[in-house]
Amino acid sequence: MHITDILVTGEPIIYGAMVSMALVGIALLFLLTYFKKWGWLWREWLTTVDHKKIGVMYILSALLMLFRGGVDAMMMRVQLAFPDLGFLNSQHYNEIFTTHGTIMIIFMAMPFLIGLMNIIVPLQIGARDFAFPYLNALSFWSFFFGMALFNISFVIGGSPEAGWTSYTPLSGAAMSPGPGQNFYLMGLQLSGIGTLATGINLMVTILKMRAPGMKLFHMPIFTWSTLVTCFIIVFAFPILTVALALLTIDRIFGAQFFTLTGEGLPMMWANLFWMWGHPEVYIVILPAFGIFSEIIATFAKKRLFGYHAMVWSMIIIALLSFLVWVHHFFTMGAGAFVNSVFSISTMLIAVPTGVKIFNWLATLYKSKIEFTVPMLWSLAFIPSFILGGVTGVMLGMAAADYQFHNSYFLIAHFHYVLIAGTVFACFAGLVFWYPKMFGHKMNERLGKWAFWLFFFGFHVCFFPQYFLGLDGMPRRLFITNVVEWLPLNVISTVGAFGMGLGFIVFVYNVYYSFRYSERETTGDSWNGNGRTLEWATTTPVPYYNFATVPYVDEIDPYVRMKEEGKTTYEESKVKPIHMPSYTGQPFIMMAFLGLASFGLVFEWMYVAVFGLLGGIIMMIRRSFDYDDGYYVPVDEIKRTEKKARGL
Amino acid sequence: MAAEELKTGPLEYRTQEGQMGIMGFWIFLGAEVVLFSTLFATYAVLFGRTADAPLPSELFEPGIVLVMTFLLLTSSFTCGLAIHEMRRGSVKGLTIWMAITLALGLGFLGFEIFEFVHYAHEGATIQSSAFWSSFFILAGTHGLHVTLGIGWAILLLIQIKQRGLTNVTSRKFFIISLYWHFLDVIWIFIFTSVYLIGMVI
């Protein structure tokens, strides 16, 4: 095989991307070598099993992916607003919307939220780490290599171009030859394994490692949302694993699951995909609900209204999420009865969701609202999400959906729920817990600029798309060739650039705050308004989290702790703390499996077998690994705590 | 975390790590149930879509499948005996019964490979039709699980030789016994809903 068969050639934009990637890569290598940071990188990050550091790596990767997916979005918007420019051709546009969708859902939204869960959930429940820290590192590296594999596709081999839903038969070997679609399958498969492992890991952590006295109904709402999300992950992700595996076997080994030959059944893919895909939507929205609940209660300076109703509505949403998948293809001709059933089950989700909205509003009642940046994101969520929610109900009405389906109405709807829900929550949660992670807050003034730019940009971008849909503009159309559609598309593009600007300000704020923000001296960073245990730790959080774990028997334990003058450090009770050792095994194991996946993408079986063998050898090594971690001595704990608490 | 250790009860449950490991594995088995359910569902949906390939009723034979079922069910029983010996503190009993379990498992695998090769000779391969794809992937995924289980158990047998019964080794054996019983349950479903129904229709 010749090198030009592998590298993507002939596209100036991709040459540009290659050059910039190479330059950034060389710069990184140079900086690491120049500042002698290779050892630091390996010891502190690549081998870490500390949930806080893994969480930070998740969030950094997710921000990088938000950038990549965002650039994809900008390119699409430019193409649609200036159809005469000839900026992108059809095939290139198809690649871009495919990678945009896949990256934003799988490699941006989920890892961002999982990153926040990683950092915050153990702190909220008074745990010292995950139940299985080694597995946690494994999860991260499987996500990371899956992400890397998916992303190299645009310079090596070509990107997938069958949409993020990858419907068969289009995505089968016959109609999508070449490695592009394999990148999609293997990238998702590899990272999906990690997600499933994280789901199990967090579930056990939450069920078995809570602070003494903390019953399930004493848990902070974000932890609850994580538990419910993990339940969905555990029961939904195996379906994706199977679906991806079957399509891979179809494409690489010639099976006939989704083919048009051999009596295969292409429409089975749509069913399998959405049996995972719809719960997946709730995997990215429930944690967002949890984050908003925490932030709204904190800055309303008031207990969350209807805690039990909030929890039960999440549980009901989780259960219903498995019973609505057909609404993604009402138009498949399943008949009036089937469509009616799924129509009603879909609309029923609006009830628990509505309950949550009203609970947030009631939390604001008789409160003292402080408009910090995280609170702005959370407040903006309520009216914005309502606009997405009501159109969701409209889409759920199957008879009307025949007109909305595959149109920009649908695009507007799911961007309204996913951006106003998930993305706002990611920003809100990151800013809110930023001081816990990095020891300083993000600048409020720049944060507000980022918020308002992104917020207005978002509405300007997506509100017009409802009308484009009603005017018959289909999704995934690479060119605006109907004159009537052009004005609204131009408005939409202006909004998209507003969002891009907001993102740039946000990223600049990371740098600015690193340079100029005041360093935190107290753990309770938001003017002493913290309500849950994560604010009871010092900042920066010591690697063992809690010197002594408090007894908890209520919902907002830190409020009372502060009233009674208690802390998470009772010198008389300090005992040696057991901690897991750092290890490079997860990184190496997943690097091997990543290599195996890469081999499968190009159907180079020797590479695949080699990678798989390497992975198996690493697993055997793990089985013989009886490293039981180490104990942090009492003296060291006392020293650390005295320094952190300024005693 | 590992500091507190109970003084009574089964070894594998005495530390919090042990308890968490077992709970985590139960949840993992929950995910496995979903995985196999999905495969059963695809099989059911694609049932009858044999195209030009032979029909299952022409190929499935009761004899070999009954032998396989007998081997695997017995292995589940001997696996139970192995854990019983472990609870009694007998490394020797555990090792012997586990080895028998593995031998039975290997026998099952041998028959399955023989069966697959036979079908392939008769013109039913993973590529011949949607039905046969789903059959081979369903039965093959189960077979792959059995293979992995055998490899895993061999590693554990080496470890028990090296270290004897501890909280950790007993946890590992307890977990693999859960896995083994689970595979048995899956096989019962494959036996009834794939082979028995396939022979009749």
Next chain:
Amino acid sequence: MKAKHLRNRWLGLLPLGLILFLSGCGQLEMTVLDPKGPVAESQYDLIVYSLWFMLGIIVVVFVLFAYMIIKYRENRPGRKESDYDPNLHGNTAIEVVWTVIPFIIVILLSIPTVTTLFDLEKPPEPGAGEEAKDPLVVYATSADWKWFFSYPEQDIETVNYLHIPTDRPIEFRLTSADSMSALWIPALGGQKYNMAGMMTKLYLQADEAGTYDGRNSNFNGEGFAEQTFKVHAESEEDFQTWVEETQNEAPQLTAERYDELLQPGITDKEAFSNTHLEYVQHHTKEDAGYVVERYREQFKDQLHLYEIDKQESFQ
């Protein structure tokens, strides 16, 4: 000062939303909201019906939201001691109310949804005083990236354009020769999927004569944007004239010519005086792979599509 600033920004949202809304409505001829037949009409009615509920929900939530953030902001001048109750955490009565009301709304939305769904599976009812006409059967077959419309009763076939009589139900029998697509004529009603190895049925009807835009709305690869067609709705007499003309003047569709047309790619409009149904039945299991088996190699070729024809306005 700061708070006032903020409130103004929040209120600033209102005109923004209105401007956008009006600029959207200003076009008025938004296709879905300007139905040209009974099917689109019933869907339009359902959309408008639901829209009232949605607007109601939006107004309630926005008003409550504005009230809360204005009245309970921390530094509002003249805050009273009684405006803060940090331990207020539930009220069963009101929680029951806001659970039951959405539930009722769901029921109110479900009823017309379900009845419309069942109605859409049948040919549209004739208007008052009109007699029911038998539906005109049209096989709509999609292939990458073109449309074949076969009229078995008239024994004619068109490629990439469609003639239908007004005031008569059309029974589309949808199938595909290769990838999954969806037949959508927004002015006449909602879409359904075309799938190889399957047949789906879609009833549509035009009440007004005119030319409407139709397309494949389900992404199916590189030529997706080009897979559009015009629908010419005309009176029964005009339609019959057109049918006779086509029967007399259009060439025969040979099996070879049909195979040629099936190759992945883009073709022009064409008409034939027989149908492809006598050669291939794409909706059967046996013929589902007809195109894929023949043209596997051609799917590797790229169209390098940079632009497509400008469509006339949707009307």
